[in-house]
Amino acid sequence: MALQDIEQISIREYLGELGITPRIENKQQGMYCSPLRKENHPSFKVDYYLNLWRDFGSGEGGSIIDLVMKMENCSFHEAASKLEKRYANAGAGIETDTFSFHRNNVIPNSIPNSGNESTLSILKVLPITHPALIDFVKERKIDLELANLYCREIHYRINGRNYFGVGFRNDRGGYELSNPSGFKGCIPPKDITTIRNNLDTCLVFEGFWDFLSYLTLQNMKQTKHDAVILNSIANMSKAMDLIKSHKDIYTYLDNDEAGQKTTQFIYSTCSTVYNRSTKYTAYKDLNDYLCQKTNVKPEVKKKSVGFKR
Template identity: 35%
Template sequence: MNFSNDRLSLDNIKSLDMVSYLHSLGFDPSKVAHDDYWYLSPLRNEKTASFKINRRINRWYDHGIGKGGNIIDFGILFFKCSIGEFLKEHSGNNTLYHSPVPDKDILEQRQSKITIVKEESLKSAALLQYLKQRKIPLGVASNFCSEISYNISDHHYYGIGFKNDLGGFEIRNPYFKSSSSPKGVTSYDYNNKVLVVFEGFMDFLSYKAMNYGLREKKENFLILNSLSFLDKARPFMEKHKLVQLYLDQDQPGQNATKRALDWGSKYLDHSSLYKEHKDLNDWIINSPQTVSKKIKTAPKP
């Protein structure tokens, strides 16, 4: 679907592809069967996918709560707002719907179970070059990541693995972005009162790179690994006196930031640091020379 710069009408918004919309919010289907896309419900906590979008008719239904409808019906429940507030927020902002959706065969490949074969220290030349391109020193990455060998069906792959608190991995290489089950947040609790929150682990590593070689600050860290875990992670965030948010600058990231800011004055938005960029890592990659030089000259492990 093509979008103009004009304000979207009510009918235009209702016709927006819901699979694309949920992808822009950070939700991808657990399985795809013909026209039916099944998700772990974005509206509540569950372990078995029971939220369905029929892409042919572009309607959703959550079997757990017995409710469904169009994109506006979903938005009102998801953002806990009125229809007027939802329309005001989104009718003039097309960027929310520009997030590309993977082809159906890619989605089906993603739902194939990822089996971790081996975990070892980072050594692959291709992965080390990938880290270099992302301006992440090996000394930083090796403290928090490992090299993962994994299988999808009968195919063997490898990538950078970042473990979550449940034992699953976020997996990255130059051509692939996925995760193994179980999916969850990653937290580092050093018994400090300040918590720094990131959307993805590349932003966390970027933050560490900026401070590499310096005296460690007294901070705890939370990497969501998916915006869908924001509310689930709130109890951990609430234990801290100060929560610094470094979420993405796209619409889903900023919506999540606004939601967290509503929870209280101890939540602070630090995304202005990279306001001209998608996220912290993107800012690091395109950073001023002073920051780039600092990272480049960081001590080697």
């Protein structure tokens, strides 16, 4: 069994086979008394859609492999081997005809394009309706209506396995992908996304969650300015001609080394640049700022493209 198959083994079924059942449950999740310690009140959640667990008593969580590591006090390799031996023949809990989430440790950041039908095919493009993705959007502090203006729920198949996630369309028809497991990737072709209103001001964002965060902080559904969403720092060269054509440029890039270097590059290349990352220096990026900021009160201000701290 491949690692991705092992991680698809149902945590719910695994615990059930051990005689561990939820005290409270619905279609999406179950609350258990923790199998990792003795307790009388359930504080152990299993998300049936994501097939992930979280122990609120200890703050730990993860995949079924992480759970077996904790329950049997063994290494990652030993836990994976135990699960493989247990389920290799029966195939219990591995639902190859259902949809799951990509994870960063099993697939590359760029998915082979649809020109190779045996490798990838897009099955469905629809508004965000899956409960797991709705929760994901809410966790990002983005209104679902706003997310559906710019994003879609993408279902696709790679090598016989089905996946789905939130997709953001770029200028060449590809999709930037993001899902609750932490996976970030794309369905080629890879490119920037632009919003063109033929104005003198341009806003520059690193990713689409940052763009949606800006709109949320500004309490608006769309910007009146031009905007460039890079979808990757590596796409900077594709965006420079458009960015340089503007009189005023406002950058909202990440506060990591790559983001700051890119901000400095724009600053050294263009005439009037305002670095808005100084407004959220204590945070990873604009979406992180939004998620951790309590009682967000968006600034509604004429002729303004910034936001209050």
